[in-house]
Amino acid sequence: MKGLLALGIVFIVIVIGNTAIVAQTDMKPPVPKKVPKVLKIHGYEVTDNYAWMRDRNTPKDAAIVDYLTEENKYVETFMGQHKSFVASLYKEMLGRIKQSDLSVPTRIGEYWYFNKTEESKQYATYLRSKAKDGSASEVLLDVNEMAKPYKFYSVGAFEVSDDGNMLAFSTDTTGYRQYTLQFKNLKTGEILPIKIERVTSTEWSGDGKYFFYAQEDAVSKRNDKIFRHKVGSTEADVLVYEEKDPLFGVGIGRSRDKKMMFMGSGAATMNEYRYLPADNPTGEWKMVAPRTENHEYTATFDRGEFYILTNKNAENFKVVKAPLNDPSEKNWADYIAHNPAIKIDNISFFKDYAVVSEVENGLEYLKVMDLKTRRASVRIPTDENVYTMGLGGNPEYDTPSIHYNYSSMISPNTTYEFDLKSRQSAVLKQQEIPSGHNKNKYDTTRVWIASRDGVKVPVSLIMKKGTKLDGKAPMLLYAYGSYGNSMTPNFSTARLSLVDRGMIYAIAHIRGGSELGEKWRQNGRMYKKMNTFHDFIDSAKGLIKMGYTSSDRLVI
Numbered sequence: 001m002k003g004l005l006a007l008g009i010v011f012i013v014i015v016i017g018n019t020a021i022v023a024q025t026d027m028k029p030p031v032p033k034k035v036p037k038v039l040k041i042h043g044y045e046v047t048d049n050y051a052w053m054r055d056r057n058t059p060k061d062a063a064i065v066d067y068l069t070e071e072n073k074y075v076e077t078f079m080g081q082h083k084s085f086v087a088s089l090y091k092e093m094l095g096r097i098k099q100s101d102l103s104v105p106t107r108i109g110e111y112w113y114f115n116k117t118e119e120s121k122q123y124a125t126y127l128r129s130k131a132k133d134g135s136a137s138e139v140l141l142d143v144n145e146m147a148k149p150y151k152f153y154s155v156g157a158f159e160v161s162d163d164g165n166m167l168a169f170s171t172d173t174t175g176y177r178q179y180t181l182q183f184k185n186l187k188t189g190e191i192l193p194i195k196i197e198r199v200t201s202t203e204w205s206g207d208g209k210y211f212f213y214a215q216e217d218a219v220s221k222r223n224d225k226i227f228r229h230k231v232g233s234t235e236a237d238v239l240v241y242e243e244k245d246p247l248f249g250v251g252i253g254r255s256r257d258k259k260m261m262f263m264g265s266g267a268a269t270m271n272e273y274r275y276l277p278a279d280n281p282t283g284e285w286k287m288v289a290p291r292t293e294n295h296e297y298t299a300t301f302d303r304g305e306f307y308i309l310t311n312k313n314a315e316n317f318k319v320v321k322a323p324l325n326d327p328s329e330k331n332w333a334d335y336i337a338h339n340p341a342i343k344i345d346n347i348s349f350f351k352d353y354a355v356v357s358e359v360e361n362g363l364e365y366l367k368v369m370d371l372k373t374r375r376a377s378v379r380i381p382t383d384e385n386v387y388t389m390g391l392g393g394n395p396e397y398d399t400p401s402i403h404y405n406y407s408s409m410i411s412p413n414t415t416y417e418f419d420l421k422s423r424q425s426a427v428l429k430q431q432e433i434p435s436g437h438n439k440n441k442y443d444t445t446r447v448w449i450a451s452r453d454g455v456k457v458p459v460s461l462i463m464k465k466g467t468k469l470d471g472k473a474p475m476l477l478y479a480y481g482s483y484g485n486s487m488t489p490n491f492s493t494a495r496l497s498l499v500d501r502g503m504i505y506a507i508a509h510i511r512g513g514s515e516l517g518e519k520w521r522q523n524g525r526m527y528k529k530m531n532t533f534h535d536f537i538d539s540a541k542g543l544i545k546m547g548y549t550s551s552d553r554l555v556i
Contacts, residue, residue: 027078030070033063089497095435096493104403104415104429105132106393109164113140123147126158140167140186157181157199161208162258166231168211170199177221181213183231192232201251203261205281212240212252212261212281223249226263228281240285241265241274248291254278256349257397260301265291273299275306275327288327299327302349307335309347314338315518319347319356343517348391351398353420355391362446362458362515364389364488366404368420378423384408386446386460388488403428407491409462409505410439433493441465442499444489449508449542455523457535458515459543460489463504469547475504476555477540481512481532484521504548510535 034049055061079086099119105112112132115124123143129136147153156170156179165187170179181199183192200214200223211231214223224244227237240263243250247267254261263274263285272291276283288299288306296317297310306327308320319336322328336344336356345364346357352372358365358379366380366389382389392403392415401420407413412431418424443465448456467473476498480487487507495505509515512524512532524532536556544551 027074029074030067032067092435092497093494096433096437096496098432098434101432102134104392105129105134106395106403107132107399108160108395109162111160111164113160123153123155126155140184141169146171154179157202159202159204159211160186161204162206163208166204166208168202168204170202183211194234196229196237201253203252203254205261206258206278207281210281212263214250214252220246222246223251226250226252255301256395257302257351260306262299262301264298266296267291269294269296271296271298273297275299275301288322289329298346300347300349302354307347307349308332309344311518315522316340316343317345317518319344341517343514346391348394349397350394350402350420353402355402357391359486359514359517362509363387366391368418368423370420380404380418380425382406384411384444386444386489387411388490407431409444409460409489409491409495410442412437412491431491437496443467446489447543447546449539449546451531451535451538453531453534455511455531455535457511457539458509459539460507460509461504461548462489462495462499464499464502467502467504471544471547471550472553473502473504473549474553474555475506475543475549477506477508477536477543478556479508479510479536479539481510481524481535483512484514484518486513486515506539506543506548508536508539510539 032050032053035052037048037051039046039048039051052061053064055064099117101117103115105114111128111130112134113126113128114134115126117124121144125139125143126141127134127137127139129138141155143153143155150173152173152175154172156172157168159168160166165185167184167186168181169184170181172179178197179199181196181202183194184190185192196213196215198216198218200216202211202213204211209231211229213227213229215225215227216223224242225239226241228240229237241250243265245267248265250263250265252261252263259278261276261278261281263276265272270291270293273288274285275288276285288308289295289297295310295312297308297312299306299308301307304324306322306324308322308327309317310320310332311317312329316338318334318338320332321335322331322333336347341360343359344356345359348355348357352370354369354371356367356369358367367377368380369377380389387406387408389404389406392405394402401417404416404418405413406416412433414430415428416425417428419426441464442462444460444462446458446460448458450456463473478487487509489507499505510524510532511520512529514521522528524535540554540556543549544554
């Protein structure tokens with residue numbers, strides 16, 4: 001050891017489970033130069049020593065390229081010490097992925113639509129069949145063939161017209177989410193010559209003659225315009241709406257009964273919607289409710305009335321309904337009252353039913369309402385105490401059943417079919433783990449840890465069954481806590497490679513997300529943003545105190 005130290009070479013032995021990894025730690029990472037630049041932001045002066053890295057010019061500053069090259073060399077040298085272990089992990093993780101697979105078919109009109117992946121092929125194939133079992137299927141998009149000329153390829157929009165004769169799809173070949181819209185005649189197989197650049201959200205008109213799309217700005221990537229395109233025509237597309245406010249972005253959609261189109265414009269804390277009957281695509285768009293500060297809402301349409309999910313005097317949102325002739329706020333009437341303990345995330349209408357997506361005490365629920373018989377509403381039951389669930393793809397309005405997705409940190413992703421009349425669930429498809437998976441080898445739980453202001457933060461964990469809480473287990477603690485995004489305790493095959501080696505994986509559901517409702521989000525943003533970081537730090541301290549890990553074995 002003295003000889004090694006004399007040579008200035010230090011190694012660290014990392015033990016994960018029964019695997020020992022020896023890593024050289026005397027390596028010196030590249031250090032970027034400091035070039036102080038004083039920035040004036042909201043009346044404050046801030047010194048940024050690394051502003052020189054923000055070179056937006058082309059070609060890039062040579063100093064930036066040189067530094068990034070050194071960083072890459074550093075990583076390659078460090079990871080080069082672990083090639084055999086990395087190869088072993090890769091093989092192990094790959095063994096948990098079913099490379100040849102079919103998605104759950106989704107009915108749209110008289111067809112069932114599904115995707116197929118095949119081993120050794122990078123992309124999925126899009127198909128449809130008149131039979132639910134996929135027999136006698138027709139290929140709609142062979143993405144592997146389409147991608148051959150490009151280094152990168154991604155399919156975005158996939159929208160079939162109501163009559164099933166036309167397909168609108170978009171593709172990105174840049175890796176920068178710049179999608180180009182195209183049309184395919186599904187009766188002839190012809191892809192129309194027109195291409196429309198930088199398309200985001202999309203929607204067909206009811207008659208299939210027109211197609212609406214949102215387009216992003218070439219520089220800012222903000223969705224600022226909505227156009228109407230006449231399919232098969234060379235006429236210039238009609239600009240339907242342009243959003244001038246740089247804080248807002250636009251989108252387009254249609255109600256599930258296909259009778260009403262909606263055009264939304266939203267910012268971080270407010271939005272507004274316009275509507276247009278889908279059978280009158282060239283008509284005049286009308287306003288549901290104009291934007292006002294801190295008012296967030298979404299609108300849909302069913303049975304001749306508007307249904308609006310709103311936070312107006314309802315922090316956790318409520319559902320109101322409004323008449324077709326005038327859906328403005330003065331005509332709003334409560335449909336589902338506000339509940340301060342339950343956040344309503346969404347309401348989805350079907351012919352005889354409605355499904356409400358709710359969040360209570362950090363867990364997701366699906367509540368089914370029978371609109372025909374008016375029998376008592378029911379939540380779809382779950383078998384575990386820590387899980388994630390949500391509605392699946394359910395484009396059909398007149399349907400006897402719905403699909404929903406479910407998983408937990410130990411239960412693979414599963415798609416269920418829920419019979420709306422009998423209120424029974426049946427498994428349609430569960431994620432297959434080719435190398436095998438036994439959920440009984442693991443424990444998953446949720447603990448509540450007090451942050452420094454006394455607020456209790458939920459933390460979801462997965463570990464090997466029998467793990468001792470003596471502070472000796474290594475732990476990876478993950479969190480996000482921004483933009484209202486909830487970090488759900490879902491299933492991950494890659495995560496199992498850590499857990500199988502004795503590591504505990506934890507997700508701290510810190511403020512800034514929406515796991516505990518709208519107040520949870522609001523108390524982790526703006527002037528209360530420090531709560532996000534305090535929650536994370538105090539969650540780590542709490543887990544150490546409870547014996548799940550120790551400070552020298554915690555990875556974040």
